[in-house]
Amino acid sequence: MTTVRRRSVRPWAALGLLAALLAGCGIRPTQVPTDFGPAPSRVPCALSGEISTQTSGGVPVQVFLLCSAQLVTVDRSVGIPAGTAEAARRVLVAQGLLDELAETPSAAERQAGYATDVRGGMTVSGPEPRDPEDTLRLSTPPDDLTRFALAQIVCTFAESAAAQDDGSVILGGPETSQLKRYECTGEVRSAPGTQSPPSTSVER
Numbered sequence: 001m002t003t004v005r006r007r008s009v010r011p012w013a014a015l016g017l018l019a020a021l022l023a024g025c026g027i028r029p030t031q032v033p034t035d036f037g038p039a040p041s042r043v044p045c046a047l048s049g050e051i052s053t054q055t056s057g058g059v060p061v062q063v064f065l066l067c068s069a070q071l072v073t074v075d076r077s078v079g080i081p082a083g084t085a086e087a088a089r090r091v092l093v094a095q096g097l098l099d100e101l102a103e104t105p106s107a108a109e110r111q112a113g114y115a116t117d118v119r120g121g122m123t124v125s126g127p128e129p130r131d132p133e134d135t136l137r138l139s140t141p142p143d144d145l146t147r148f149a150l151a152q153i154v155c156t157f158a159e160s161a162a163a164q165d166d167g168s169v170i171l172g173g174p175e176t177s178q179l180k181r182y183e184c185t186g187e188v189r190s191a192p193g194t195q196s197p198p199s200t201s202v203e204r
Contacts, residue, residue, distance in 0.1 A: 044068050044113040061093070063100050064155045064189070065114045066148060071155055071189040074109065076100040087126060087133070094124045094136050094162035101152055117148035128176060130204045134164055141173030142180065151192035155184035170202055179204060 045067040058077035065074055078096025080089060101118040104110075127135035136157065142150055154169060163169035172179040179202040187195045 045070075045072050047074075047108060047112055058096075059093070061097060061100070061160060062156075063097055064152050064159075065101075065105060065109070065116050066152070066192070067113045067115070069191065069193055071151060071192050072114070073159075074105075074114065090134070090162050091124060091126045091136070093160060094157060097156050097160055097162060098122055098124055098138075098153070101156060116152065117146050118152055119149070131172070131179065132170055132202060135170045135172060135179060135202075136162065137172045137174060137177075139174060141177055142171050142182075143173075147194075147196055148192050150182075151184075151188050151195075151197055154182040154197040155189060158182070158184040176204075 058079040060075065060077050062073040063076050064071040066072075076097075078093055078100065080092050080096070084092060098118070099120075101116055102120040102122065103116070105114040105116065121139075123139040125137045125139075127133055128137065131137075138153075142153075145153070154171070157163050157169040157171070158167050167185075168181050168183045170179055170181050180199040181202050182197040182199045184197060185195075188197050
């Protein structure tokens with residue numbers, strides 16, 4: 001008796017045959033699907049080396065903007081007249097920083113995810129009588145600012161020539177409102193939406 005052996009067709013051979021047939025018909029075989037959406041145009045919070053930040057003469061400074069729910073520094077500049085006395089210079093620097101924080105980020109910065117929560121129209125002045133000499137008073141009381149805006153202002157001032165070199169700044173509202181010394185900590189920079197700048201009351 002003759003034994004008939006059935007030859008099994010292995011899956012990989014069948015796939016190869018199908019691919020050959022498709023190629024013969026002018027149809028390219030489809031690869032494993034890899035469509036995970038379009039690739040991001042730019043890494044968040046990273047500005048290309050070909051893109052310059054908003055600087056145009058004046059004294060180079062840095063301000064803290066919001067990006068990916070964190071505080072990130074960008075380069076700016078403020079105009080200070082030559083020969084300005086130190087006390088007046090501090091206030092001019094602070095006002096310049098405040099104005100830069102309120103400016104809408106450039107198109108390139110917005111595309112990279114930068115934003116600001118500081119609103120325009122705010123002004124800053126120096127100490128009132130009996131205030132510590134390094135006091136900065138805002139036209140809007142700090143307690144009335146959003147958590148993000150306060151963090152931006154505190155960290156920008158504290159890391160600038162507008163404040164002392166200890167990473168803190170004394171802020172108050174108009175005239176004789178209460179003063180507080182605010183600190184810019186790593187926790188605030190990492191999570192300004194949940195971590196308020198630590199503060200302590202300052203006696204006048």
